[in-house]
Amino acid sequence: MAKCAFIGLGVMGYPMAGHLAAKGHEVTVYNRTAAKAEAWAKEHGGTAAPTPAAAADGAEFVFACVGNDDDLRSVTTGQDGAFAAVGTDAVFVDHTTASADVARELAAAAGEHGFHFIDAPVSGGQAGAENGVLTVMCGGGQAAYDRAEPVIAAFAKSCRLMGDSGAGQITKMVNQICIAGLVQALSEGLNFAQKAGLDGHAVVDVISKGAAGSWQMENRGPTMLDDKFDFGFAVDWMRKDLGIVLDEARNIGASVPITATVDQFYQDVQNMGGGRWDTSSLIRRLRRLDGE
Structure with missing residues:
Protein backbone atom coordinates (compact mmCIF):
# COMPACT_ATOMS: atom_id res chain seq x y z
CA MET A 1 0.00 0.00 0.00
CA ALA A 2 1.18 3.50 -0.82
CA LYS A 3 1.36 6.79 1.02
CA CYS A 4 -0.82 9.14 -1.03
CA ALA A 5 -2.00 12.72 -1.06
CA PHE A 6 -5.15 13.93 -2.81
CA ILE A 7 -5.63 17.61 -3.63
CA GLY A 8 -9.13 18.77 -4.55
CA LEU A 9 -12.25 17.18 -3.09
CA GLY A 10 -14.98 18.21 -5.49
CA VAL A 11 -17.68 15.91 -6.83
CA MET A 12 -14.96 13.81 -8.48
CA GLY A 13 -12.03 14.07 -6.08
CA TYR A 14 -13.97 13.32 -2.90
CA PRO A 15 -15.04 9.80 -3.94
CA MET A 16 -11.77 9.12 -5.80
CA ALA A 17 -9.79 9.80 -2.64
CA GLY A 18 -12.28 7.65 -0.76
CA HIS A 19 -11.56 4.68 -3.02
CA LEU A 20 -7.84 5.06 -2.37
CA ALA A 21 -8.48 4.89 1.37
CA ALA A 22 -10.87 1.95 0.97
CA LYS A 23 -8.13 0.02 -0.86
CA GLY A 24 -5.85 0.46 2.13
CA HIS A 25 -3.67 3.34 0.96
CA GLU A 26 -2.63 5.95 3.51
CA VAL A 27 -4.28 9.15 2.30
CA THR A 28 -3.79 12.79 3.27
CA VAL A 29 -6.18 15.26 1.65
CA TYR A 30 -6.28 18.98 0.97
CA ASN A 31 -9.24 21.04 -0.16
CA ARG A 32 -9.60 24.80 -0.55
CA THR A 33 -12.62 24.61 1.76
CA ALA A 34 -11.02 23.06 4.81
CA ALA A 35 -14.31 21.82 6.24
CA LYS A 36 -14.71 19.43 3.33
CA ALA A 37 -11.23 17.98 3.88
CA GLU A 38 -12.00 17.52 7.56
CA ALA A 39 -15.31 15.84 6.72
CA TRP A 40 -13.53 13.51 4.31
CA ALA A 41 -10.93 12.61 6.94
CA LYS A 42 -13.66 11.86 9.47
CA GLU A 43 -15.55 9.69 6.98
CA HIS A 44 -12.59 7.78 5.56
CA GLY A 45 -10.07 7.77 8.37
CA GLY A 46 -7.39 9.75 6.58
CA THR A 47 -5.73 13.06 7.43
CA ALA A 48 -6.65 16.61 6.39
CA ALA A 49 -3.75 18.96 5.61
CA PRO A 50 -3.86 22.78 5.75
CA THR A 51 -2.01 23.35 2.44
CA PRO A 52 -1.20 21.42 -0.75
CA ALA A 53 2.47 21.36 0.30
CA ALA A 54 1.59 19.85 3.66
CA ALA A 55 -0.52 17.19 1.99
CA ALA A 56 2.24 16.27 -0.48
CA ASP A 57 5.04 16.12 2.07
CA GLY A 58 6.32 12.55 2.24
CA ALA A 59 3.79 11.13 -0.22
CA GLU A 60 4.83 8.57 -2.82
CA PHE A 61 1.91 9.54 -5.05
CA VAL A 62 0.21 12.94 -5.12
CA PHE A 63 -3.14 13.15 -6.91
CA ALA A 64 -4.94 16.33 -7.91
CA CYS A 65 -8.39 17.02 -9.32
CA VAL A 66 -9.20 20.73 -9.46
CA GLY A 67 -11.09 23.08 -11.76
CA ASN A 68 -8.86 24.48 -14.49
CA ASP A 69 -5.33 25.51 -15.50
CA ASP A 70 -5.19 28.40 -13.03
CA ASP A 71 -6.44 26.25 -10.15
CA LEU A 72 -3.87 23.62 -11.05
CA ARG A 73 -1.01 26.10 -11.10
CA SER A 74 -2.19 27.45 -7.75
CA VAL A 75 -2.05 24.08 -5.97
CA THR A 76 1.20 23.00 -7.61
CA THR A 77 3.55 25.96 -8.09
CA GLY A 78 1.67 28.70 -6.23
CA GLN A 79 2.09 29.78 -2.63
CA ASP A 80 2.22 26.67 -0.40
CA GLY A 81 1.89 24.62 -3.59
CA ALA A 82 2.53 20.90 -3.61
CA PHE A 83 5.58 21.03 -5.90
CA ALA A 84 7.65 22.61 -3.12
CA ALA A 85 7.17 19.47 -1.00
CA VAL A 86 6.90 16.54 -3.44
CA GLY A 87 9.80 14.19 -2.78
CA THR A 88 12.45 13.01 -5.20
CA ASP A 89 11.18 10.26 -7.52
CA ALA A 90 7.58 10.62 -6.29
CA VAL A 91 4.77 10.66 -8.89
CA PHE A 92 2.29 13.52 -9.26
CA VAL A 93 -0.88 12.40 -11.03
CA ASP A 94 -3.17 15.18 -12.25
CA HIS A 95 -6.79 14.23 -12.93
CA THR A 96 -7.89 17.78 -13.77
CA THR A 97 -9.27 18.32 -17.26
CA ALA A 98 -6.85 21.04 -18.32
CA SER A 99 -4.81 22.15 -21.32
CA ALA A 100 -2.02 20.11 -22.83
CA ASP A 101 0.19 23.19 -22.44
CA VAL A 102 -0.15 23.26 -18.66
CA ALA A 103 0.50 19.52 -18.53
CA ARG A 104 3.78 19.96 -20.41
CA GLU A 105 4.68 23.00 -18.32
CA LEU A 106 4.16 21.16 -15.04
CA ALA A 107 5.89 18.02 -16.29
CA ALA A 108 8.96 20.13 -17.03
CA ALA A 109 8.77 21.77 -13.61
CA ALA A 110 8.41 18.38 -11.93
CA GLY A 111 11.48 17.12 -13.76
CA GLU A 112 13.49 20.08 -12.50
CA HIS A 113 12.44 19.15 -8.95
CA GLY A 114 13.37 15.49 -9.44
CA PHE A 115 9.93 13.88 -9.50
CA HIS A 116 7.47 12.69 -12.16
CA PHE A 117 4.26 14.21 -13.53
CA ILE A 118 1.44 12.35 -15.27
CA ASP A 119 -1.51 14.17 -16.83
CA ALA A 120 -4.42 11.81 -16.29
CA PRO A 121 -7.86 13.33 -17.02
CA VAL A 122 -10.82 11.07 -16.47
CA SER A 123 -14.13 10.20 -18.11
CA GLY A 124 -17.17 8.70 -16.43
CA GLY A 125 -18.57 11.60 -14.48
CA GLN A 126 -19.65 11.76 -10.87
CA ALA A 127 -21.27 8.33 -11.03
CA GLY A 128 -18.07 6.81 -12.37
CA ALA A 129 -16.07 8.42 -9.57
CA GLU A 130 -18.50 7.27 -6.90
CA ASN A 131 -18.56 3.72 -8.24
CA GLY A 132 -14.82 3.53 -8.86
CA VAL A 133 -15.18 2.81 -12.59
CA LEU A 134 -13.57 5.83 -14.26
CA THR A 135 -11.70 5.73 -17.54
CA VAL A 136 -8.28 7.37 -17.17
CA MET A 137 -6.20 8.59 -20.11
CA CYS A 138 -2.58 9.39 -19.30
CA GLY A 139 0.42 11.27 -20.64
CA GLY A 140 3.94 10.94 -19.27
CA GLY A 141 6.83 8.55 -18.87
CA GLN A 142 6.35 4.80 -19.03
CA ALA A 143 8.19 4.00 -15.81
CA ALA A 144 6.24 6.53 -13.76
CA TYR A 145 2.98 5.35 -15.30
CA ASP A 146 3.78 1.73 -14.49
CA ARG A 147 4.26 2.68 -10.85
CA ALA A 148 1.08 4.77 -10.69
CA GLU A 149 -1.32 2.52 -12.60
CA PRO A 150 -1.92 -0.02 -9.80
CA VAL A 151 -2.77 2.84 -7.43
CA ILE A 152 -5.03 4.58 -9.98
CA ALA A 153 -6.85 1.23 -10.30
CA ALA A 154 -8.51 1.96 -6.95
CA PHE A 155 -11.03 4.17 -8.78
CA ALA A 156 -10.63 3.17 -12.45
CA LYS A 157 -12.02 0.43 -14.64
CA SER A 158 -9.69 1.40 -17.49
CA CYS A 159 -6.35 3.23 -17.52
CA ARG A 160 -3.96 3.67 -20.43
CA LEU A 161 -0.80 5.59 -21.23
CA MET A 162 -1.47 7.49 -24.44
CA GLY A 163 1.96 9.07 -25.01
CA ASP A 164 4.26 11.75 -23.66
CA SER A 165 3.21 14.63 -21.41
CA GLY A 166 0.03 16.26 -22.70
CA ALA A 167 -1.22 13.14 -24.49
CA GLY A 168 -3.71 12.39 -21.73
CA GLN A 169 -5.22 15.85 -22.04
CA ILE A 170 -5.33 15.63 -25.84
CA THR A 171 -7.17 12.30 -25.54
CA LYS A 172 -9.68 13.88 -23.15
CA MET A 173 -10.25 16.61 -25.74
CA VAL A 174 -11.12 13.93 -28.29
CA ASN A 175 -13.55 12.49 -25.75
CA GLN A 176 -15.28 15.85 -25.32
CA ILE A 177 -15.41 16.50 -29.06
CA CYS A 178 -17.20 13.19 -29.56
CA ILE A 179 -19.62 13.76 -26.68
CA ALA A 180 -20.55 17.27 -27.83
CA GLY A 181 -21.53 16.17 -31.33
CA LEU A 182 -23.25 13.04 -30.09
CA VAL A 183 -25.41 14.81 -27.49
CA GLN A 184 -26.52 17.43 -30.01
CA ALA A 185 -27.47 14.71 -32.51
CA LEU A 186 -29.29 12.76 -29.79
CA SER A 187 -31.15 15.92 -28.78
CA ARG A 220 -29.35 10.19 -20.84
CA GLY A 221 -32.03 9.51 -23.45
CA PRO A 222 -34.79 8.68 -20.92
CA THR A 223 -34.03 11.70 -18.72
CA MET A 224 -33.87 13.98 -21.76
CA LEU A 225 -37.33 12.81 -22.75
CA ASP A 226 -38.56 13.47 -19.21
CA ASP A 227 -36.95 16.94 -19.17
CA LYS A 228 -34.74 16.14 -16.15
CA PHE A 229 -31.32 17.77 -15.99
CA ASP A 230 -30.54 18.42 -12.30
CA PHE A 231 -27.61 15.97 -12.20
CA GLY A 232 -24.54 14.86 -14.13
CA PHE A 233 -21.85 16.87 -15.94
CA ALA A 234 -22.73 20.56 -15.85
CA VAL A 235 -22.95 22.74 -18.95
CA ASP A 236 -20.53 25.22 -17.32
CA TRP A 237 -17.91 22.48 -17.03
CA MET A 238 -18.48 21.33 -20.59
CA ARG A 239 -17.99 24.85 -21.91
CA LYS A 240 -14.71 25.07 -20.01
CA ASP A 241 -13.62 21.80 -21.63
CA LEU A 242 -14.73 22.84 -25.10
CA GLY A 243 -12.84 26.11 -24.71
CA ILE A 244 -9.70 24.05 -24.15
CA VAL A 245 -10.53 21.98 -27.24
CA LEU A 246 -11.05 25.03 -29.44
CA ASP A 247 -7.79 26.62 -28.26
CA GLU A 248 -5.86 23.43 -29.00
CA ALA A 249 -7.57 23.04 -32.37
CA ARG A 250 -6.33 26.50 -33.34
CA ASN A 251 -2.83 25.60 -32.12
CA ILE A 252 -2.58 22.45 -34.20
CA GLY A 253 -4.63 23.60 -37.20
CA ALA A 254 -7.46 21.09 -36.78
CA SER A 255 -10.98 21.83 -38.02
CA VAL A 256 -13.71 21.17 -35.43
CA PRO A 257 -16.76 22.94 -36.88
CA ILE A 258 -19.40 20.85 -35.10
CA THR A 259 -17.65 21.29 -31.77
CA ALA A 260 -17.50 25.05 -32.26
CA THR A 261 -21.20 25.13 -33.12
CA VAL A 262 -22.24 23.01 -30.15
CA ASP A 263 -20.14 25.19 -27.86
CA GLN A 264 -22.33 28.12 -28.93
CA PHE A 265 -25.45 26.04 -28.33
CA TYR A 266 -24.21 25.42 -24.79
CA GLN A 267 -23.80 29.17 -24.40
CA ASP A 268 -27.49 29.46 -25.31
CA VAL A 269 -28.28 26.98 -22.56
CA GLN A 270 -26.25 29.06 -20.10
CA ASN A 271 -28.23 32.12 -21.18
CA MET A 272 -31.39 30.14 -20.36
CA GLY A 273 -30.11 29.75 -16.81
CA GLY A 274 -28.87 26.21 -17.37
CA GLY A 275 -25.22 26.50 -16.47
CA ARG A 276 -25.56 23.78 -13.84
CA TRP A 277 -27.86 21.55 -15.88
CA ASP A 278 -26.48 18.30 -17.28
CA THR A 279 -24.98 18.52 -20.77
CA SER A 280 -27.94 16.58 -22.15
CA SER A 281 -30.02 19.76 -21.64
CA LEU A 282 -29.23 20.68 -25.25
CA ILE A 283 -32.67 19.24 -26.02
CA ARG A 284 -34.28 21.94 -23.87
CA ARG A 285 -32.75 24.54 -26.19
CA LEU A 286 -34.42 22.85 -29.18
CA ARG A 287 -37.77 22.79 -27.40
CA ARG A 288 -37.51 26.52 -26.81
CA LEU A 289 -36.65 27.09 -30.48
CA ASP A 290 -39.74 25.04 -31.39
CA GLY A 291 -41.89 27.28 -29.20
CA GLU A 292 -42.51 24.88 -26.34
Whole structure:
Protein backbone atom coordinates (compact mmCIF):
# COMPACT_ATOMS: atom_id res chain seq x y z
CA MET A 1 0.00 0.00 0.00
CA ALA A 2 1.18 3.50 -0.82
CA LYS A 3 1.36 6.79 1.02
CA CYS A 4 -0.82 9.14 -1.03
CA ALA A 5 -2.00 12.72 -1.06
CA PHE A 6 -5.15 13.93 -2.81
CA ILE A 7 -5.63 17.61 -3.63
CA GLY A 8 -9.13 18.77 -4.55
CA LEU A 9 -12.25 17.18 -3.09
CA GLY A 10 -14.98 18.21 -5.49
CA VAL A 11 -17.68 15.91 -6.83
CA MET A 12 -14.96 13.81 -8.48
CA GLY A 13 -12.03 14.07 -6.08
CA TYR A 14 -13.97 13.32 -2.90
CA PRO A 15 -15.04 9.80 -3.94
CA MET A 16 -11.77 9.12 -5.80
CA ALA A 17 -9.79 9.80 -2.64
CA GLY A 18 -12.28 7.65 -0.76
CA HIS A 19 -11.56 4.68 -3.02
CA LEU A 20 -7.84 5.06 -2.37
CA ALA A 21 -8.48 4.89 1.37
CA ALA A 22 -10.87 1.95 0.97
CA LYS A 23 -8.13 0.02 -0.86
CA GLY A 24 -5.85 0.46 2.13
CA HIS A 25 -3.67 3.34 0.96
CA GLU A 26 -2.63 5.95 3.51
CA VAL A 27 -4.28 9.15 2.30
CA THR A 28 -3.79 12.79 3.27
CA VAL A 29 -6.18 15.26 1.65
CA TYR A 30 -6.28 18.98 0.97
CA ASN A 31 -9.24 21.04 -0.16
CA ARG A 32 -9.60 24.80 -0.55
CA THR A 33 -12.62 24.61 1.76
CA ALA A 34 -11.02 23.06 4.81
CA ALA A 35 -14.31 21.82 6.24
CA LYS A 36 -14.71 19.43 3.33
CA ALA A 37 -11.23 17.98 3.88
CA GLU A 38 -12.00 17.52 7.56
CA ALA A 39 -15.31 15.84 6.72
CA TRP A 40 -13.53 13.51 4.31
CA ALA A 41 -10.93 12.61 6.94
CA LYS A 42 -13.66 11.86 9.47
CA GLU A 43 -15.55 9.69 6.98
CA HIS A 44 -12.59 7.78 5.56
CA GLY A 45 -10.07 7.77 8.37
CA GLY A 46 -7.39 9.75 6.58
CA THR A 47 -5.73 13.06 7.43
CA ALA A 48 -6.65 16.61 6.39
CA ALA A 49 -3.75 18.96 5.61
CA PRO A 50 -3.86 22.78 5.75
CA THR A 51 -2.01 23.35 2.44
CA PRO A 52 -1.20 21.42 -0.75
CA ALA A 53 2.47 21.36 0.30
CA ALA A 54 1.59 19.85 3.66
CA ALA A 55 -0.52 17.19 1.99
CA ALA A 56 2.24 16.27 -0.48
CA ASP A 57 5.04 16.12 2.07
CA GLY A 58 6.32 12.55 2.24
CA ALA A 59 3.79 11.13 -0.22
CA GLU A 60 4.83 8.57 -2.82
CA PHE A 61 1.91 9.54 -5.05
CA VAL A 62 0.21 12.94 -5.12
CA PHE A 63 -3.14 13.15 -6.91
CA ALA A 64 -4.94 16.33 -7.91
CA CYS A 65 -8.39 17.02 -9.32
CA VAL A 66 -9.20 20.73 -9.46
CA GLY A 67 -11.09 23.08 -11.76
CA ASN A 68 -8.86 24.48 -14.49
CA ASP A 69 -5.33 25.51 -15.50
CA ASP A 70 -5.19 28.40 -13.03
CA ASP A 71 -6.44 26.25 -10.15
CA LEU A 72 -3.87 23.62 -11.05
CA ARG A 73 -1.01 26.10 -11.10
CA SER A 74 -2.19 27.45 -7.75
CA VAL A 75 -2.05 24.08 -5.97
CA THR A 76 1.20 23.00 -7.61
CA THR A 77 3.55 25.96 -8.09
CA GLY A 78 1.67 28.70 -6.23
CA GLN A 79 2.09 29.78 -2.63
CA ASP A 80 2.22 26.67 -0.40
CA GLY A 81 1.89 24.62 -3.59
CA ALA A 82 2.53 20.90 -3.61
CA PHE A 83 5.58 21.03 -5.90
CA ALA A 84 7.65 22.61 -3.12
CA ALA A 85 7.17 19.47 -1.00
CA VAL A 86 6.90 16.54 -3.44
CA GLY A 87 9.80 14.19 -2.78
CA THR A 88 12.45 13.01 -5.20
CA ASP A 89 11.18 10.26 -7.52
CA ALA A 90 7.58 10.62 -6.29
CA VAL A 91 4.77 10.66 -8.89
CA PHE A 92 2.29 13.52 -9.26
CA VAL A 93 -0.88 12.40 -11.03
CA ASP A 94 -3.17 15.18 -12.25
CA HIS A 95 -6.79 14.23 -12.93
CA THR A 96 -7.89 17.78 -13.77
CA THR A 97 -9.27 18.32 -17.26
CA ALA A 98 -6.85 21.04 -18.32
CA SER A 99 -4.81 22.15 -21.32
CA ALA A 100 -2.02 20.11 -22.83
CA ASP A 101 0.19 23.19 -22.44
CA VAL A 102 -0.15 23.26 -18.66
CA ALA A 103 0.50 19.52 -18.53
CA ARG A 104 3.78 19.96 -20.41
CA GLU A 105 4.68 23.00 -18.32
CA LEU A 106 4.16 21.16 -15.04
CA ALA A 107 5.89 18.02 -16.29
CA ALA A 108 8.96 20.13 -17.03
CA ALA A 109 8.77 21.77 -13.61
CA ALA A 110 8.41 18.38 -11.93
CA GLY A 111 11.48 17.12 -13.76
CA GLU A 112 13.49 20.08 -12.50
CA HIS A 113 12.44 19.15 -8.95
CA GLY A 114 13.37 15.49 -9.44
CA PHE A 115 9.93 13.88 -9.50
CA HIS A 116 7.47 12.69 -12.16
CA PHE A 117 4.26 14.21 -13.53
CA ILE A 118 1.44 12.35 -15.27
CA ASP A 119 -1.51 14.17 -16.83
CA ALA A 120 -4.42 11.81 -16.29
CA PRO A 121 -7.86 13.33 -17.02
CA VAL A 122 -10.82 11.07 -16.47
CA SER A 123 -14.13 10.20 -18.11
CA GLY A 124 -17.17 8.70 -16.43
CA GLY A 125 -18.57 11.60 -14.48
CA GLN A 126 -19.65 11.76 -10.87
CA ALA A 127 -21.27 8.33 -11.03
CA GLY A 128 -18.07 6.81 -12.37
CA ALA A 129 -16.07 8.42 -9.57
CA GLU A 130 -18.50 7.27 -6.90
CA ASN A 131 -18.56 3.72 -8.24
CA GLY A 132 -14.82 3.53 -8.86
CA VAL A 133 -15.18 2.81 -12.59
CA LEU A 134 -13.57 5.83 -14.26
CA THR A 135 -11.70 5.73 -17.54
CA VAL A 136 -8.28 7.37 -17.17
CA MET A 137 -6.20 8.59 -20.11
CA CYS A 138 -2.58 9.39 -19.30
CA GLY A 139 0.42 11.27 -20.64
CA GLY A 140 3.94 10.94 -19.27
CA GLY A 141 6.83 8.55 -18.87
CA GLN A 142 6.35 4.80 -19.03
CA ALA A 143 8.19 4.00 -15.81
CA ALA A 144 6.24 6.53 -13.76
CA TYR A 145 2.98 5.35 -15.30
CA ASP A 146 3.78 1.73 -14.49
CA ARG A 147 4.26 2.68 -10.85
CA ALA A 148 1.08 4.77 -10.69
CA GLU A 149 -1.32 2.52 -12.60
CA PRO A 150 -1.92 -0.02 -9.80
CA VAL A 151 -2.77 2.84 -7.43
CA ILE A 152 -5.03 4.58 -9.98
CA ALA A 153 -6.85 1.23 -10.30
CA ALA A 154 -8.51 1.96 -6.95
CA PHE A 155 -11.03 4.17 -8.78
CA ALA A 156 -10.63 3.17 -12.45
CA LYS A 157 -12.02 0.43 -14.64
CA SER A 158 -9.69 1.40 -17.49
CA CYS A 159 -6.35 3.23 -17.52
CA ARG A 160 -3.96 3.67 -20.43
CA LEU A 161 -0.80 5.59 -21.23
CA MET A 162 -1.47 7.49 -24.44
CA GLY A 163 1.96 9.07 -25.01
CA ASP A 164 4.26 11.75 -23.66
CA SER A 165 3.21 14.63 -21.41
CA GLY A 166 0.03 16.26 -22.70
CA ALA A 167 -1.22 13.14 -24.49
CA GLY A 168 -3.71 12.39 -21.73
CA GLN A 169 -5.22 15.85 -22.04
CA ILE A 170 -5.33 15.63 -25.84
CA THR A 171 -7.17 12.30 -25.54
CA LYS A 172 -9.68 13.88 -23.15
CA MET A 173 -10.25 16.61 -25.74
CA VAL A 174 -11.12 13.93 -28.29
CA ASN A 175 -13.55 12.49 -25.75
CA GLN A 176 -15.28 15.85 -25.32
CA ILE A 177 -15.41 16.50 -29.06
CA CYS A 178 -17.20 13.19 -29.56
CA ILE A 179 -19.62 13.76 -26.68
CA ALA A 180 -20.55 17.27 -27.83
CA GLY A 181 -21.53 16.17 -31.33
CA LEU A 182 -23.25 13.04 -30.09
CA VAL A 183 -25.41 14.81 -27.49
CA GLN A 184 -26.52 17.43 -30.01
CA ALA A 185 -27.47 14.71 -32.51
CA LEU A 186 -29.29 12.76 -29.79
CA SER A 187 -31.15 15.92 -28.78
CA GLU A 188 -32.24 16.54 -32.35
CA GLY A 189 -33.32 12.93 -32.83
CA LEU A 190 -35.36 12.70 -29.64
CA ASN A 191 -36.92 16.13 -30.13
CA PHE A 192 -37.82 15.09 -33.68
CA ALA A 193 -39.39 11.86 -32.40
CA GLN A 194 -41.55 13.68 -29.89
CA LYS A 195 -42.61 16.36 -32.37
CA ALA A 196 -43.63 13.57 -34.76
CA GLY A 197 -45.88 12.05 -32.09
CA LEU A 198 -43.79 8.98 -31.32
CA ASP A 199 -43.29 7.48 -27.86
CA GLY A 200 -39.75 8.68 -27.24
CA HIS A 201 -39.00 6.01 -24.66
CA ALA A 202 -40.04 3.31 -27.10
CA VAL A 203 -37.83 4.90 -29.75
CA VAL A 204 -34.82 4.83 -27.40
CA ASP A 205 -35.53 1.24 -26.45
CA VAL A 206 -35.55 0.16 -30.08
CA ILE A 207 -32.74 2.16 -31.65
CA SER A 208 -30.37 1.81 -28.69
CA LYS A 209 -30.06 -1.85 -29.67
CA GLY A 210 -28.81 -0.95 -33.14
CA ALA A 211 -26.12 1.13 -34.81
CA ALA A 212 -27.33 4.40 -33.24
CA GLY A 213 -26.86 3.08 -29.72
CA SER A 214 -24.49 4.84 -27.30
CA TRP A 215 -23.80 5.41 -23.62
CA GLN A 216 -25.47 8.80 -23.91
CA MET A 217 -28.60 7.31 -25.44
CA GLU A 218 -28.98 4.61 -22.82
CA ASN A 219 -28.08 6.77 -19.82
CA ARG A 220 -29.35 10.19 -20.84
CA GLY A 221 -32.03 9.51 -23.45
CA PRO A 222 -34.79 8.68 -20.92
CA THR A 223 -34.03 11.70 -18.72
CA MET A 224 -33.87 13.98 -21.76
CA LEU A 225 -37.33 12.81 -22.75
CA ASP A 226 -38.56 13.47 -19.21
CA ASP A 227 -36.95 16.94 -19.17
CA LYS A 228 -34.74 16.14 -16.15
CA PHE A 229 -31.32 17.77 -15.99
CA ASP A 230 -30.54 18.42 -12.30
CA PHE A 231 -27.61 15.97 -12.20
CA GLY A 232 -24.54 14.86 -14.13
CA PHE A 233 -21.85 16.87 -15.94
CA ALA A 234 -22.73 20.56 -15.85
CA VAL A 235 -22.95 22.74 -18.95
CA ASP A 236 -20.53 25.22 -17.32
CA TRP A 237 -17.91 22.48 -17.03
CA MET A 238 -18.48 21.33 -20.59
CA ARG A 239 -17.99 24.85 -21.91
CA LYS A 240 -14.71 25.07 -20.01
CA ASP A 241 -13.62 21.80 -21.63
CA LEU A 242 -14.73 22.84 -25.10
CA GLY A 243 -12.84 26.11 -24.71
CA ILE A 244 -9.70 24.05 -24.15
CA VAL A 245 -10.53 21.98 -27.24
CA LEU A 246 -11.05 25.03 -29.44
CA ASP A 247 -7.79 26.62 -28.26
CA GLU A 248 -5.86 23.43 -29.00
CA ALA A 249 -7.57 23.04 -32.37
CA ARG A 250 -6.33 26.50 -33.34
CA ASN A 251 -2.83 25.60 -32.12
CA ILE A 252 -2.58 22.45 -34.20
CA GLY A 253 -4.63 23.60 -37.20
CA ALA A 254 -7.46 21.09 -36.78
CA SER A 255 -10.98 21.83 -38.02
CA VAL A 256 -13.71 21.17 -35.43
CA PRO A 257 -16.76 22.94 -36.88
CA ILE A 258 -19.40 20.85 -35.10
CA THR A 259 -17.65 21.29 -31.77
CA ALA A 260 -17.50 25.05 -32.26
CA THR A 261 -21.20 25.13 -33.12
CA VAL A 262 -22.24 23.01 -30.15
CA ASP A 263 -20.14 25.19 -27.86
CA GLN A 264 -22.33 28.12 -28.93
CA PHE A 265 -25.45 26.04 -28.33
CA TYR A 266 -24.21 25.42 -24.79
CA GLN A 267 -23.80 29.17 -24.40
CA ASP A 268 -27.49 29.46 -25.31
CA VAL A 269 -28.28 26.98 -22.56
CA GLN A 270 -26.25 29.06 -20.10
CA ASN A 271 -28.23 32.12 -21.18
CA MET A 272 -31.39 30.14 -20.36
CA GLY A 273 -30.11 29.75 -16.81
CA GLY A 274 -28.87 26.21 -17.37
CA GLY A 275 -25.22 26.50 -16.47
CA ARG A 276 -25.56 23.78 -13.84
CA TRP A 277 -27.86 21.55 -15.88
CA ASP A 278 -26.48 18.30 -17.28
CA THR A 279 -24.98 18.52 -20.77
CA SER A 280 -27.94 16.58 -22.15
CA SER A 281 -30.02 19.76 -21.64
CA LEU A 282 -29.23 20.68 -25.25
CA ILE A 283 -32.67 19.24 -26.02
CA ARG A 284 -34.28 21.94 -23.87
CA ARG A 285 -32.75 24.54 -26.19
CA LEU A 286 -34.42 22.85 -29.18
CA ARG A 287 -37.77 22.79 -27.40
CA ARG A 288 -37.51 26.52 -26.81
CA LEU A 289 -36.65 27.09 -30.48
CA ASP A 290 -39.74 25.04 -31.39
CA GLY A 291 -41.89 27.28 -29.20
CA GLU A 292 -42.51 24.88 -26.34
